[in-house]
Amino acid sequence: MELMFDILSWIFLLGGSFFCLTGAVGLLRFPEFFSRIHAASLTDTLGASLILIGLMLQAGWKLALPKLILILVFSLLAGTTASHAMAKAALKSGLRPLDQEEGRRKRERQED
Amino acid sequence: MRHTLALSILLSAFWLVNSGHYTPLLLFFMLASVAAIVSLSRYMDVVDGEAQPLNITFTLPIYLFWLAKEVVLANIVVATRVWQGKESISPRTIEVTASQKTDLGKVIYANSITLTPGTVSIDLEGDTIIVHALDEQSAAGLLTGEMDRRVRRVAG
Numbered sequence: 001m002e003l004m005f006d007i008l009s010w011i012f013l014l015g016g017s018f019f020c021l022t023g024a025v026g027l028l029r030f031p032e033f034f035s036r037i038h039a040a041s042l043t044d045t046l047g048a049s050l051i052l053i054g055l056m057l058q059a060g061w062k063l064a065l066p067k068l069i070l071i072l073v074f075s076l077l078a079g080t081t082a083s084h085a086m087a088k089a090a091l092k093s094g095l096r097p098l099d100q101e102e103g104r105r106k107r108e109r110q111e112d
Numbered sequence: 113m114r115h116t117l118a119l120s121i122l123l124s125a126f127w128l129v130n131s132g133h134y135t136p137l138l139l140f141f142m143l144a145s146v147a148a149i150v151s152l153s154r155y156m157d158v159v160d161g162e163a164q165p166l167n168i169t170f171t172l173p174i175y176l177f178w179l180a181k182e183v184v185l186a187n188i189v190v191a192t193r194v195w196q197g198k199e200s201i202s203p204r205t206i207e208v209t210a211s212q213k214t215d216l217g218k219v220i221y222a223n224s225i226t227l228t229p230g231t232v233s234i235d236l237e238g239d240t241i242i243v244h245a246l247d248e249q250s251a252a253g254l255l256t257g258e259m260d261r262r263v264r265r266v267a268g
Contacts, residue, residue, distance in 0.1 A: 019187060026194035034232070035203045038190055038246040041229040046187040066129040080226040087234045087244060097205050097244055 009057035016050030023047055033090055034097045037083055044079035048072070115164045120150050122164075165216055171266045178262060183228055189249055190229040201247050205234075208241050211260055217267035224259055 019042050026039025052072045059065050123146045131138065153159045161167070193200050208225075210218045222233040222241055230250030235242040245251035 019191060022191045022194050026190070029194060029198055030201065031198050032203075034244045035198075035201055035246055037232050037244075038230055039194060041226075041232070042187055042190055042194070045183050045227060045229060063129070063132045070126075070129065076227065080223050083232055084222070084226045084234070087232045091234050097203055 005057050005060075009054045012050045012054030012057065016047050016052075016054060019043065019047035019050060032097075033095060034087065037087055041079065041083055044083070045076065048075050048079075114166060115159045115161065116150060116154065118164045118166055119153060119159055120146055123149055162216070165267070168216070168267050175262055175266045179224055179227070179259075182259070186228045186230045186250065186253075190246060193247060203247070204245050204251055206243050206245055206251050206255065208243055208254055208257075208260070210236070210239050210241050212264050212267060214267055217263055220267055221260060221263040224263065225254065 023039050023041075023043030026042060027036050030036045030039050049072060052068050052075075056065055056068045059068060124142060127142045127146065128134075131142070150159070153163075210221050212218050212221060218236060218239075218241075222236050225231050225233040225241065225243055228250075230246045231254055232244045233241050234244055243251075243254060245254065
């Protein structure tokens, strides 16, 4: 039984690590700010969740379990709020998403 | 009164989970600190249906399960896009309508959009949410309006 929980926990931990790594690669690969936010949200959501679920399985029925659940809840709430705040701040300070930027360049070229 | 009670129970549970020490003296400190925070909150007039939306207590968990499923599926889509490289994405900005009447419903909807990888809500003006989507698939999933319907069921 103990071994089963250990194996399951390792599957979750490795899965979470994979999504964190994917988020980091996406952050480097994607071309501009707004698409990079999407890559970062991989790390925020499934990356963090799977790692915390893996840790919950390691913790067992102890006080660490509800604490890990609280960490999960708060990190999910904080992650979305931060993503939204950054996206809104970027838009307000004049950074335009790529599709609009391309559209504007095309229009300018036609005017020329 | 209901909201005061809910806040007290929530704070006590939070204290019990985080403490791990259950001697009479420390439990007395818990009661004292909870009473202090609750009375301060009442004095600040923030103990109401906005801070403790009790009406969604039982409908929210069902929605959260559905949302968790959507988040996992969206994660897989975005992870695929990452490994396929930047040629596979086509970022776009779309507008969706939040049909919820209450502010709480709109906030839950906008936050759910941001929580799902592939879509980020950038701005909320009136009933319109401006969403940045990573590719066509993410945008199309949102434009079906299923999330909007489900949030409306939770918090009209």
